[in-house]
Amino acid sequence: MDIDLSQFSQVFFEESIEGLAIMESELLKLDVAAPDPETINTIFRAAHSIKGGSATFGFMQVANYTHLLETLLDEIRDGRRQMQPDHVDMLLLSVDLLRGMFEALMSQAEFNDPKLSELELRLNHTLSNQPSQTQSVSSPQALSGSDSKALCWQIDFKAGADIMRCGNDPMLMFAELASKGTLTTELLPVSLPSWDDFDPEACYLHWRLRLTTDEPLEKLKEVFEWVEDECEISYQQMEAVPSADAPTEMLSPSPQAEIDAPAAAPEVIALAPEVQTLSTDKAAASQKQNAVAAKSGESSSIRVSTEKIDMLINMVGELVITQAMLGQIGQQDEINQESLLLLQQGLEQLASHTRDLQESVMQIRMLPISFAFNRFPRLVRDIGQQLGKKVELILKGEDTELDKTVLEKIVDPMVHLVRNSLDHGLESPELRLAQGKSETGTIMLNAYHQGGCIIIEIVDDGAGLNTRKILEKARQKGIVGPDEELSEEAIHQLIFKPGFSTADAVSDLSGRGVGMDVVKRNIHELNGSIELKSEAGKGSRFTIRLPLTLAILDGQLIRIGKHIYVVPLVSIYESLQVPTNRINRLSDGHELIRLRDEYLPVIKMYREFNHDADAREIKDGLVMVVDHNNEKTGLLVDELLAQQQVVIKSLEENYTRIPGISGATILGDGTVALIIDVAGLVKLAGIGSSNEHAA
Amino acid sequence: MADISIEQVKQGNQQYLSFIMANEEYGVDILSVQEIRGWEPTTVLPNAPDYVKGVINLRGTIVPIIDLRQKFGIKTLEYGATTVVIVVKVTMDETQKVIGIVVDAVSDVFSIEEEEIRQAPDFGHGTDLRFIKGLANVQDKMVILLEINRLLGSAILPDPETLNRIIGNLEQQAQVMTA
Numbered sequence: 001m002d003i004d005l006s007q008f009s010q011v012f013f014e015e016s017i018e019g020l021a022i023m024e025s026e027l028l029k030l031d032v033a034a035p036d037p038e039t040i041n042t043i044f045r046a047a048h049s050i051k052g053g054s055a056t057f058g059f060m061q062v063a064n065y066t067h068l069l070e071t072l073l074d075e076i077r078d079g080r081r082q083m084q085p086d087h088v089d090m091l092l093l094s095v096d097l098l099r100g101m102f103e104a105l106m107s108q109a110e111f112n113d114p115k116l117s118e119l120e121l122r123l124n125h126t127l128s129n130q131p132s133q134t135q136s137v138s139s140p141q142a143l144s145g146s147d148s149k150a151l152c153w154q155i156d157f158k159a160g161a162d163i164m165r166c167g168n169d170p171m172l173m174f175a176e177l178a179s180k181g182t183l184t185t186e187l188l189p190v191s192l193p194s195w196d197d198f199d200p201e202a203c204y205l206h207w208r209l210r211l212t213t214d215e216p217l218e219k220l221k222e223v224f225e226w227v228e229d230e231c232e233i234s235y236q237q238m239e240a241v242p243s244a245d246a247p248t249e250m251l252s253p254s255p256q257a258e259i260d261a262p263a264a265a266p267e268v269i270a271l272a273p274e275v276q277t278l279s280t281d282k283a284a285a286s287q288k289q290n291a292v293a294a295k296s297g298e299s300s301s302i303r304v305s306t307e308k309i310d311m312l313i314n315m316v317g318e319l320v321i322t323q324a325m326l327g328q329i330g331q332q333d334e335i336n337q338e339s340l341l342l343l344q345q346g347l348e349q350l351a352s353h354t355r356d357l358q359e360s361v362m363q364i365r366m367l368p369i370s371f372a373f374n375r376f377p378r379l380v381r382d383i384g385q386q387l388g389k390k391v392e393l394i395l396k397g398e399d400t401e402l403d404k405t406v407l408e409k410i411v412d413p414m415v416h417l418v419r420n421s422l423d424h425g426l427e428s429p430e431l432r433l434a435q436g437k438s439e440t441g442t443i444m445l446n447a448y449h450q451g452g453c454i455i456i457e458i459v460d461d462g463a464g465l466n467t468r469k470i471l472e473k474a475r476q477k478g479i480v481g482p483d484e485e486l487s488e489e490a491i492h493q494l495i496f497k498p499g500f501s502t503a504d505a506v507s508d509l510s511g512r513g514v515g516m517d518v519v520k521r522n523i524h525e526l527n528g529s530i531e532l533k534s535e536a537g538k539g540s541r542f543t544i545r546l547p548l549t550l551a552i553l554d555g556q557l558i559r560i561g562k563h564i565y566v567v568p569l570v571s572i573y574e575s576l577q578v579p580t581n582r583i584n585r586l587s588d589g590h591e592l593i594r595l596r597d598e599y600l601p602v603i604k605m606y607r608e609f610n611h612d613a614d615a616r617e618i619k620d621g622l623v624m625v626v627d628h629n630n631e632k633t634g635l636l637v638d639e640l641l642a643q644q645q646v647v648i649k650s651l652e653e654n655y656t657r658i659p660g661i662s663g664a665t666i667l668g669d670g671t672v673a674l675i676i677d678v679a680g681l682v683k684l685a686g687i688g689s690s691n692e693h694a695a
Numbered sequence: 696m697a698d699i700s701i702e703q704v705k706q707g708n709q710q711y712l713s714f715i716m717a718n719e720e721y722g723v724d725i726l727s728v729q730e731i732r733g734w735e736p737t738t739v740l741p742n743a744p745d746y747v748k749g750v751i752n753l754r755g756t757i758v759p760i761i762d763l764r765q766k767f768g769i770k771t772l773e774y775g776a777t778t779v780v781i782v783v784k785v786t787m788d789e790t791q792k793v794i795g796i797v798v799d800a801v802s803d804v805f806s807i808e809e810e811e812i813r814q815a816p817d818f819g820h821g822t823d824l825r826f827i828k829g830l831a832n833v834q835d836k837m838v839i840l841l842e843i844n845r846l847l848g849s850a851i852l853p854d855p856e857t858l859n860r861i862i863g864n865l866e867q868q869a870q871v872m873t874a
Binding site for chain 1: 736737738739740741742743747749750751752755756757758759792793794
């Protein structure tokens with residue numbers, strides 16, 4: 001009977017967090033005036049399974065809380081209660097709280113958010129059918145008197161000896177009771193049989209439970225429905241203050257009568273917080289037990305569709321067949337023309353299967369971008385409300401898949417961009433109307449694949465960038481000279497400079513230090529890029545281009561002396577031989593090349609890396625033009641070799657970070673090649689970021 | 696050294712792999728040794744210290760190779776047929792790393808009881824010698840037992856000159872011990 005449930009808790013956490021996400025998105029979809037019954041059903045089901053699971057696992061805090069939600073939703077579902085905007089708010093806040101509870105459970109921490117008790121009171125308040133206009137109830141006192149139906153029951157529960165054998169666990173029943181109100185349990189002295197007669201699988205225990213609840217007696221009896229034949233159970237209604245010595249009084253067996261009889265309610269309520277602490281302590285203790293397993297597996301697991309697994313299994317099957325075929329050829333005594341042909345065929349098959357296998361394995365790490373998109377409806381709703389703006393959010397390409405690691409890291413930059421669009425981009429409804437636009441602004445998130453990359457667009461139809469203001473600010477900060485004239489596009493690029501914010505006032509949402517430069521850097525760290533197009537009065541469009549995965553990279557192999565390096569293909573613009581007449585030497589020894597109408601600094605890689613090289617002068621070698629934060633830099637290399645996909649390996653795992661190197665890979669011949677970190681190399685070479693020399 | 700087998704706890708002794716470097720015999724705890732390989736060309740790391748010879752591909756893992764002679768500041772020797780790379784697992788900053796060390800040749804595996812290990816003499820230079828676990832006499836030879844985690848784990852090594860002197864002193868010590 002003793003199953004260690006903690007081994008399943010990780011799965012439960014994942015499912016619950018998914019459930020919360022479903023609740024959230026469905027709540028946001030919900031039209032309060034005319035709620036779709038199916039939507040409410042979906043929300044109810046999610047809450048219900050979270051409640052059921054958490055009770056099973058002994059996470060009573062979650063179970064008790066979700067029970068309240070479930071009750072509310074149940075009433076709405078059955079049409080007993082009219083849906084109100086306040087309900088949606090409460091439910092959304094509850095989703096946040098529950099998320100917090102799960103995070104606490106996973107990290108084995110205590111969950112004490114003062115919002116919990118506040119919201120719990122609000123929910124209780126709503127449930128007790130009081131008019132829900134009084135929005136927030138901040139103190140428990142405010143509630144006293146309202147919850148007049150609460151009764152205190154004393155339940156004597158003498159478990160039948162066989163109860164455990166039949167698969168009934170009193171603990172679960174008590175947990176169910178605890179979810180109906182505040183429960184205290186007391187184990188009454190029992191006489192155990194002598195050692196010889198003792199049956200370890202039998203239950204000899206006798207409890208006295210005290211429950212303060214506003215549920216009718218039938219509901220309490222339902223809990224014990226399955227065991228009432230085997231156990232001795234008696235129900236007594238108690239005085240308001242339950243104490244062990246308080247005189248008790250047997251009730252007549254007609255429950256309906258008592259339910260309407262109000263008990264001395266104020267005292268019951270006043271007592272509730274105290275009892276509550278007791279039950280939370282209990283919950284905290286069981287949290288600790290169960291979180292042990294959760295800690296290790298935090299976010300390191302992945303849920304994969306069985307379809308993908310099936311594909312892998314098929315592929316491995318094919319591989320085994322090919323291997324058998326090759327093995328057969330290998331056993332032949334002599335190799336003739338015919339077997340050679342077979343061998344070649346086999347090897348081709350092997351190559352193709354290996355490629356497919358690699359693709360399928362990568363597929364496992366791929367998740368739809370909806371995992372990232374899902375948080376935005378809520379974000380847009382909340383911020384829109386806060387700013388008094390009307391916003392419609394359009395999500396497109398939610399099924400587009402990308403690697404889990406990329407997905408996790410792209411969320412923060414996206415949140416920042418969307419907030420920016422809401423805060424700076426979209427105008428207030430009045431202003432929009434005055435400008436002849438529709439009152440409601442739109443923000444569109446769009447994701448799609450394009451040639452081995454994923455493109456994420458964040459488009460708004462707001463005011464667009466205020467070029468005049470940006471230029472003014474840049475002049476103020478000395479980023480742009482007082483007389484320097486910049487093209488519109490160049491001005492737009494300025495917002496990616498550190499410490500640049502065009503918000504008039506530092507608002508609650510943006511403009512507090514974290515700027516677009518951080519967004520850009522984060523995207524660069526993912527080997528991606530960001531572009532911006534903006535038109536005054538029409539809106540802005542940010543385009544993020546990311547590699548599909550961080551584990552594999554399209555690389556250009558280059559040679560410096562006898563050393564081979566890999567340069568990420570995404571950061572390469574072009575490679576060229578530079579004639580002497582286009583090379584300029586500065587007084588500080590740095591050399592520049594003229595490329596069309598630009599002057600670019602050149603990094604001599606052999607010098608930075610302390611290597612030997614064939615080409616020591618720019619004219620003798622090749623210059624590879626690379627992009628670093630939209631600034632072009634030339635790298636002097638000896639030779640370009642092949643382009644190929646490389647699997648990225650960590651250098652830091654066994655060594656340390658090396659400036660200018662982002663990692664290593666293994667080439668076809670088994671040797672190691674290092675991957676160049678363009679940003680790091682530019683930094684290593686000491687080339688400042690202010691190297692625009694617009695001709 | 697968390698993972699000591701039961702037998703060793705019972706016997707109170709540990710096994711050491713000894714290797715030769717500049718006519719000196721050193722020992723490392725055999726439990727930290729992952730494998731022994733021949734010398735193979737490495738991929739040179741830019742701007743790395745001299746003693747870091749580069750990295751190799753060890754079945755898909757990138758493993759740095761360190762020349763112990765250079766780390767100790769001893770004159771380098773052309774790598775030859777007996778040159779070996781001892782791949783060791785060391786714990787640095789609470790993470791386990793795999794590192795290869797280049798030595799002249801491997802010598803022997805022997806057991807030493809804990810009480811047989813003598814403290815390395817204090818040379819009075821105020822030098823941190825915690826990377827030397829102690830000295831042991833094996834078949835009339837002196838073996839310098841190394842604390843490999845400390846040796847590779849941090850920059851506690853004294854400068855090559857001091858180190859050279861210490862090793863010279865240890866050699867004298869050995870002559871005293873074997874005499």
